[in-house]
Amino acid sequence: xxxxxxxxxxxxxxxxxxxxxxxxxxxxxxxxxxxxxxxxxxxxxxxxxxxxxxxxxxxxxxxxxxxxxxxxxxxxxxxxxxxxxxxxxxxxxxxxxxxxxxxxxxxxxxxxxxxxxxxxxxxxxxxxxxxxxxxxxxxxxxxxxxxxxxxxxxxxxxxxxxxxxxxxxxxxxxxxxxxxxxxxxxxxxxxxxxxxxxxxxxxxxxxxxxxxxxxxxxxxxxxxxxxxxxxxxxxxxxxxxxxxxxxxxxxxxxxxxxxxxxxxxxxxxxxxxxxxxxxxxxxxxxxxxxxxxxxxxxxxxxxxxxxxxxxxxxxxxxxxxxxxxxxxxxxxxxxxxxxxxxxxxxxxxxxxxxxxxxxxxxxxxxxxxxxxxxxxxxxxxxxxxxxxxxxxxxxxxxxxxxxxxxxxxxxxxxxxxxxxxxxxxxxxxxxxxxxxxxxxxxxxxxxxxxxxxxxxx
Numbered sequence: 001x002x003x004x005x006x007x008x009x010x011x012x013x014x015x016x017x018x019x020x021x022x023x024x025x026x027x028x029x030x031x032x033x034x035x036x037x038x039x040x041x042x043x044x045x046x047x048x049x050x051x052x053x054x055x056x057x058x059x060x061x062x063x064x065x066x067x068x069x070x071x072x073x074x075x076x077x078x079x080x081x082x083x084x085x086x087x088x089x090x091x092x093x094x095x096x097x098x099x100x101x102x103x104x105x106x107x108x109x110x111x112x113x114x115x116x117x118x119x120x121x122x123x124x125x126x127x128x129x130x131x132x133x134x135x136x137x138x139x140x141x142x143x144x145x146x147x148x149x150x151x152x153x154x155x156x157x158x159x160x161x162x163x164x165x166x167x168x169x170x171x172x173x174x175x176x177x178x179x180x181x182x183x184x185x186x187x188x189x190x191x192x193x194x195x196x197x198x199x200x201x202x203x204x205x206x207x208x209x210x211x212x213x214x215x216x217x218x219x220x221x222x223x224x225x226x227x228x229x230x231x232x233x234x235x236x237x238x239x240x241x242x243x244x245x246x247x248x249x250x251x252x253x254x255x256x257x258x259x260x261x262x263x264x265x266x267x268x269x270x271x272x273x274x275x276x277x278x279x280x281x282x283x284x285x286x287x288x289x290x291x292x293x294x295x296x297x298x299x300x301x302x303x304x305x306x307x308x309x310x311x312x313x314x315x316x317x318x319x320x321x322x323x324x325x326x327x328x329x330x331x332x333x334x335x336x337x338x339x340x341x342x343x344x345x346x347x348x349x350x351x352x353x354x355x356x357x358x359x360x361x362x363x364x365x366x367x368x369x370x371x372x373x374x375x376x377x378x379x380x381x382x383x384x385x386x387x388x389x390x391x392x393x394x395x396x397x398x399x400x401x402x403x404x405x406x407x408x409x410x411x412x413x414x415x416x417x418x419x420x421x422x423x424x425x426x427x428x429x430x431x432x433x434x435x436x437x438x439x440x441x442x443x444x445x446x447x448x449x450x451x452x453x454x455x456x457x
Contacts, residue, residue, distance in 0.1 A: 109430045110347045111428065112343055113426075115341035116425060117338070117361070117421060117423050117425040117427060118423050119333055119334055119337040119422070120336060121332075121334075122308060123328050123331050124150075124306070124307075124329045125327055126152065126304060126323045126324070126326075128157070128298055131323070132151075132152060132317055132318065132320060132322075132323060133153045133154075133302075134319065135318065136150065137149050139315050140312060140313070141311065142311050143312060145305075145307060145309050147305060148303050148304070148306075149317075149330065150303075150304040150317050150329055152304070154299055157295065158299060160298065161298075164292040164294070165295075167291060168291070168292055170284075171284035172285055174277070174280075174281040174284060175281035178277035178278035179278055181273075181278075182275055182278055185271035188270065191267075304329070306332050310332040310333045310335060311333050312331070313330065313331045313332070314328070315329070316330065317330055337414075337422065337423060338374065338406055339359055339406075339408075341427075341431075342402040342403070343405050344400050348403055350436035351376070351433060352373065352433075352436065353374065355372060355431055356371075357431050357432065358370065358371075358429070358430045358432070359407065359430075360427060361426070362427070363420060363421075363425050364417055371407045372407065373405060374406040374407060374408045375406045376405050377404040377406070379403075381401070405431075407429055
């Protein structure tokens with residue numbers, strides 16, 4: 001039989017190598033097939049030795065080659081098993097090594113994938129009604145605090161300011177007129193008071209003249225009655241006329257005095273009226289000044305500035321849009337970003353403020369950021385939910401609650417990636433709690449209490 005009938009073990013090179021086990025199985029199957037062929041050829045060789053003496057030498061050589069191939073296949077099979085054992089041992093040792101390392105790391109860290117970045121987002125909205133005249137920024141621009149973002153059409157508010165200023169001037173003119181009226185009323189009052197004084201003097205003079213006239217009349221009357229010849233009848237009549245004239249003068253003086261007193265009261269009333277007009281004018285001035293200030297403020301609201309340093313997001317403002325107070329125009333996102341990690345309540349035992357944190361961000365793979373625990377929210381997420389659960393209703397099911405933990409970045413750690421770290425990114429923080437001492441837990445200060453202590457001092 002020619003050598004071509006013997007399968008060549010090198011044909012295994014054409015077998016695709018899926019994995020080590022499959023390849024070893026194929027090699028073993030090829031070796032078994034080769035052994036069967038060898039045995040068959042050996043039996044055929046013995047028969048040919050009896051009939052063909054000349055082919056005996058050739059058959060012996062062929063048997064030796066087959067035995068060599070068999071020994072070679074056996075050693076290859078043994079070598080394949082050793083390789084498989086060695087590979088398995090290496091894999092097992094690797095699993096044990098990395099498993100121990102992971103256990104040691106996990107035992108000193110608290111981790112969660114329920115975490116995301118957060119930051120201060122300021123919604124920009126107008127405070128007045130108007131029409132957008134200019135939009136001074138664009139999407140993703142960096143702006144500074146006080147930088148104008150949107151300009152509204154100021155025409156209506158400029159007219160309102162001019163109207164308020166005119167009303168202010170009118171109120172100031174009314175105040176001047178009221179002051180002039182007060183001065184005139186005060187002068188008139190002084191004049192009336194002087195007339196009252198003069199009237200009182202005239203009443204006194206008239207009273208004195210009346211007394212003299214009465215005395216003269218009484219004397220002449222007595223002299224005329226006792227002795228007709230002592231005084232003449234004409235003298236008595238003259239003193240009587242003088243007496244009547246004095247009485248009339250006294251009554252006139254009293255009437256004039258009363259009239260002057262009434263005029264004094266009228267002058268006082270006029271003065272009070274003028275003072276009231278002045279107060280009213282002053283109130284009008286104050287109202288007009290307030291209207292001017294309000295008009296100036298409304299005009300200032302036509303320019304909408306940025307409240308903080310940050311970047312523009314969600315810009316919807318366009319030139320010509322009619323806006324209303326409270327309508328969103330855009331948002332300004334501050335540079336300050338932190339991580340909000342929702343830890344299970346069973347993970348909080350060893351978590352303390354100030355512990356270092358390793359932070360992985362899905363948006364920035366193959367890079368770990370540094371941070372620290374800043375604070376813990378004073379309540380679980382369900383406690384601040386819109387519809388908090390009522391455990392007293394009889395359908396209670398215990399659910400592990402989560403507490404939001406605020407983690408702040410190390411500024412140096414995120415300096416080169418600041419533009420990529422924005423609110424809302426998924427993160428996986430790992431808090432190093434290896435320094436926790438269960439017997440002597442380290443006390444921490446709640447953020448904000450230091451300010452209260454400063455105010456107390």
